[in-house]
Amino acid sequence: MKIVHTADWHIGKRLHKHHLYQDFDCFLDWFCQFIITEEVQVILISGDIFDLANPSAEARQQYYNALVRLNQLHCTVIITGGNHDSPTMLNAPKDLLKSLDVHVIGCMPESLEEVLIPLYENGEIKHIIAAIPYLRDSDLYKASQGTSYDEKLEAMREGIAQVYQEVAEIAAMTYPGIPCIAMGHLFAAGVTTSDSERDIQIGNKALFNALHFDTHYSYMALGHIHKPQQVKSTIPTYYSGSPLALSFSEREDNKRILLLDTNNGWEPRSIEIPKIRKLLHIKGNRAEIEKQLTSLEKETLLPCLLEVTLIEESYNTEKIIEFQNYIEHFRSDDFIIVKDRVQFKNMPNTLSEVFGTETRIEDLTPDEVFLSLLEQDDMKSELKDKLLLSFHEILESLEI
Numbered sequence: 124m125k126i127v128h129t130a131d132w133h134i135g136k137r138l139h140k141h142h143l144y145q146d147f148d149c150f151l152d153w154f155c156q157f158i159i160t161e162e163v164q165v166i167l168i169s170g171d172i173f174d175l176a177n178p179s180a181e182a183r184q185q186y187y188n189a190l191v192r193l194n195q196l197h198c199t200v201i202i203t204g205g206n207h208d209s210p211t212m213l214n215a216p217k218d219l220l221k222s223l224d225v226h227v228i229g230c231m232p233e234s235l236e237e238v239l240i241p242l243y244e245n246g247e248i249k250h251i252i253a254a255i256p257y258l259r260d261s262d263l264y265k266a267s268q269g270t271s272y273d274e275k276l277e278a279m280r281e282g283i284a285q286v287y288q289e290v291a292e293i294a295a296m297t298y299p300g301i302p303c304i305a306m307g308h309l310f311a312a313g314v315t316t317s318d319s320e321r322d323i324q325i326g327n328k329a330l331f332n333a334l335h336f337d338t339h340y341s342y343m344a345l346g347h348i349h350k351p352q353q354v355k356s357t358i359p360t361y362y363s364g365s366p367l368a369l370s371f372s373e374r375e376d377n378k379r380i381l382l383l384d385t386n387n388g389w390e391p392r393s394i395e396i397p398k399i400r401k402l403l404h405i406k407g408n409r410a411e412i413e414k415q416l417t418s419l420e421k422e423t424l425l426p427c428l429l430e431v432t433l434i435e436e437s438y439n440t441e442k443i444i445e446f447q448n449y450i451e452h453f454r455s456d457d458f459i460i461v462k463d464r465v466q467f468k469n470m471p472n473t474l475s476e477v478f479g480t481e482t483r484i485e486d487l488t489p490d491e492v493f494l495s496l497l498e499q500d501d502m503k504s505e506l507k508d509k510l511l512l513s514f515h516e517i518l519e520s521l522e523i
Contacts (some may be wrong), residue, residue, distance in 0.1 A: 124242065124249055125161060126304070128381040128391060129154075130169035130346025131365035133207065134189075135182030137174075138402075138428060139461040143367060144181060145425055149399045150366045151189050154380070157394065158196050161382065165242055166198050169346030169363070170205025170257055170308030177209065194223045201240055203256040204229040205308045205346060210256070228254040231262045235290050239297065250385065251298050253290045253340070257308040257347070258283055283309060284335045291337035302341040302385070309347055311354045314362065333360050342389045344381075351379045351393070359389045366396055371430050371462075374402035400425040406432035409446060421457040431463045438467045440510065441502045489518060 136143045158166070173182055193200050202225065204210050213229030220227055226240050242250040263282025287305065294303045311333045333356035336343055343360035350373065351364030363381045368374055381391035401423045405415045412431060421427065433446045443465050450463045493514050497507050 124165065124244055124385045125163045126165040126167060126250075126383040126385065127158070127163050128167050128169070128344040128361065128363045128383065129366060130308070130344075130363050131171045131205070131349055131369075132168065133171055133174040133365060133367070133369055134185050135174045135178045136367070136369055138369070138371075139430075141428060141459065141461045143369075144185065146367050146399050147185055149424060150396065151185075151192065153397060154366070155192055155196060157380075158193070158198060163196075163198060163382070164244075165252075166193060166200045167252065167304070167306055167344045168200070168202045169306045169344050170203050171207045171346060171365075172202060172205065172213065173208055176207065176212070178212075190220065190223065190225050194225065198224070199242060200225040201252050201254050201306070202227045203254050203306050203308060203346075206257045208257070226254065228256050230256055231258065231286070235286075235293055236297065238290060239294055241298065241301075248298065248301055251294050251301050251303040253287075253294060253303055253305040255286065255290060255305060255307050258286060262286065280331055280335075283331050287335075287340075288337050291339035295339050303339060304342045304344060304383075305336070305340040306344045307346070309345065311345065311348075311360070311362075314348050314350075314352060314354060336360065342383060342391075349373060350376055351381075359391070361391060367399070368402055371402050371404055374404070398423050401427040402430075403427055404430045404432070406434055408434060409442070409449075413449075416453070416458070419458055426456065427458045429458055429460045429462075431460055433463070433465045435465070435467050437469045439502065440497075441506060489514075 132147070133143075134147055157163070172186060175182075178186075190200065202213070204213050208229065210230030213227055217227040217229070228238055232238065238254050238256075240252040240254055241248045242252060260279070263279055263286070287307075290305070291303065294301075309331050311331055333343070333354045336356055336358060338357055340358055343354075343356065343358060345354065345360065345362045348362045349365040349369055350362070352362050354360040354362065361381055364376065364378060365373075366378055366380065368376060368378065378396040379393050380396065382394050383389065383391045403419075405412055407415065412433060416429075416431075419427070431450065433442070435442055446465060447463070450460055453460055493511070497510065
């Protein structure tokens, strides 16, 4: 049986206010063609279907369109909720979707047996999927008796292990001798993260040791970590990673899906997803940035997204204004600047450096702080006057 493991679709994601709807559409086109070519029978999506708990109408439409297209390929689709997903929203149409061979487990049900989904081939049960979603504190109440911070963290780890162990025991008892694949959405110890993962379970401190996964499972299909990687464990345990780059920290990642052919064992084949859109970070002084921008060449289907950082030696307001004006008027069909910022190598960063060691911030007026900043800046006097006037207008509007 051929099974695809993917996760962290984050439909509706915006990268610095730039929507990635087109990116997801391109991924889905490629994904559907891959399903056809490889004759895939089952698709596992391990959490974070959406980027927001209350996704936009367009994001929901993309989700349902994707399910319709996958259903037309005669695949069984199994979806679990992630920490970004609303369990209520995911579960709402689950009975309707089940008629389309789409199984949704948005949150842990009261009966653990409900997470076990049998996979049939020629009328016989070949495999069992333990579709375990993201485990919230309420799912781990049996182990949440600790009172201190460290005790609560340890209780969460024990609670996660207990859930997976109990589900494994039920699977072994209900479907003896049938291989079981577990899905999960959690933060395993030792993985490499990126900027786009949001903290879970007390700031990601409740790291789960994958060595504690029950050996009844033949394979662990994990989600939550966006960088594709294998996790050290006694059984094959993998993060498929996200199909799209969701932050600039992921710009060098080779995105992938994982393909299991259970006739050949439990080690998956990594399938690289073609680069849909390139992300670039450009930095330097004004001349260096302009040179880099003019020499760029489009390499992907969709326009490249850019982060641009101006680096100057000393603070200078005029250079900031000129740079922002340049960014504002930058136009290209193939390159889009989605974030810009300015850094100065030499800039006082403490109150004592500006006003002296005896000065306290509460002793200063807003005027004094702003004037001191202007005095350090080598700008034209008429620009200083304009800035000071604007500053006073802001102060008056705030009634300071």
